[in-house]
Amino acid sequence: MEEVKAYIESGxxxxxxxxxxxxxxxxxxxxxxxxHPAIKAELAEIERSMELFAGEHEIEPAPELRNRILNSMLTNLADDRTFRTKNPSSPETPVVAMQQRPTNIYKYAFAACLALLLVSVGALYNVYNKLQASNQQLVVLNTQNQRFSKTVSMQDEQLTVFRDTAYQIMHLPGTGKTPKASMAIAWSPTKKKVIIDMATMNLPANDAEHQYQLWAIVAGKPVDLGVFDAKSDSSEMMKVMKPVDKPQAFAVTLEKRGGSVNPTMANMTVIKSI
Structure with a gap:
């Protein structure tokens, strides 16, 4: 059957x-x-289709125009200069009408070319769609691969932080307003680096107009360490914040998106003294 199908589609x-x-x-x-009956049936269908197409698009030229064109083709391959005004002084040359040949073969040829063109366009369209689908799959796979690589890199960095004795792991408990809230940060007194553990964070999800802001209390004054979002589906395992030296405590408040110059004490979520 595949051989018959290929033979039919060969043209x-x-x-x-x-x-x-x-x-x-x-x-x-x-x-x-x-x-093969299938080939015989397809052959009959092609003949019928071409006859119908030729019948629907047949245009019968005017008899006088047909004779002029055929005579022109006979003399000089349809040169327009053949159609000249008669010179009254020159004798008129009798015109012998050329016997017309059947033109159905040209109609069938045109119909066949049109049919092949339509088949080719359809095949190209299918190939284009398949190529687009393949490109989309490659984009999805590439995105997934990048996310996987990023996750592995973050996990490796997280393990490095927890194994590095230069870091202190601090757990910040919730306040009276948010008693169930908690989060962990890693702080290095020697490197002055502060890293939030996003994977174990347990803070209420913030909306699009607000963000959490990490603060360090240094010499009795709050110091901004940056903002972050608390998302349950976040792919971030860790988030590096601004460095700080000699903090006395760490705290988190809920502020307008982008952060605030001073912490809103009424919106304090977690806090931990060192």
């Missing part, structure tokens, strides 16, 4: 119908039609 049947095959090729097509 040889259309060439057979319009008479563009050699004698040997015609015999081959006729033999295949006798051997």
């Amino acid at each position: 040889i049947l259309e060439l057979y119908v319009i008479g563009e095959l050699s004698h040997e090729e015609k015999l081959q097509v006729e033999a295949m039609a006798l051997q």
Whole structure:
């Protein structure tokens, strides 16, 4: 069946119908039609389609125009200079009408070309769609691979932090307003680095207009260490904040998006003294 389908889709049947095959090729097509009913049926359908198409698009030229064109083709391959005004002084040369040949073969040829064009356009469209789908799959796979690599890198960094004795792991408990809140940070007195553990964070999710802001109390004054979002589906494992030296405590408040110059004490979520 695959061989028959490939033979039908090769276009040889259309060439057979319009008479563009050699004698040997015609015999081959006729033999295949006798051997395979599907090929015979397809051959009949092509002939019927071409006849219908030719009948629907047939244009009968005016008799006088047809004679002039055919005579022009006979004399000088349809040179427009043939159509000249008669010279009254010159004798009129009798025009012998050329016998017209059947034009159905040209109609069938045009119909076959149109059919092949439509088939080609359809095939190209399918190939284009498949290529687009493949490109989208590659983009998705590439994005997933980048996320996986980023997650592995963050996990490696997190393990390095927890193994590095230069870091102190501090757990910040919730306040009276948010008793169930908690989070952990890693702080290095020697490196002055502060890292938030996003994976174990337990803070109420903030909306689009607000963000959490980390503060360090240094010499009795609050110092901004940066803002962050608390998302349950966050792919971030750790978040590096601004460095700080000799903090006395760490605290988190809920502020307007972008952060605040001074902490809003009424919105304090977690706090821990060192």
